[in-house]
Amino acid sequence: MFIEDVPQKILFLSIGLFYFSALGGFFFLGWHFQNEQDRPGMTAFLLAYLFLGFLCFIGGFGTHKYWTM
Known part of the structure; x- marks a missing residue:
């Protein structure tokens, strides 16, 4: 039973980690490039990311949720 749960936990944690790293990168780059003139279009790129x-x-x-049904 435990072995079947390992792939879904790895997938779920890696996707969650990607989401939070995207969120962290968004705030870091938004702080780093405070005005839009430094990197034009950066805000749209970060929002898409x-x-x-x-x-x-x-x-x-x-x-x-599907795998744990």
């Missing part, structure tokens, strides 16, 4: 991380988190959560 954060949205991708959110989708991966939701997908991982749904996969986790």
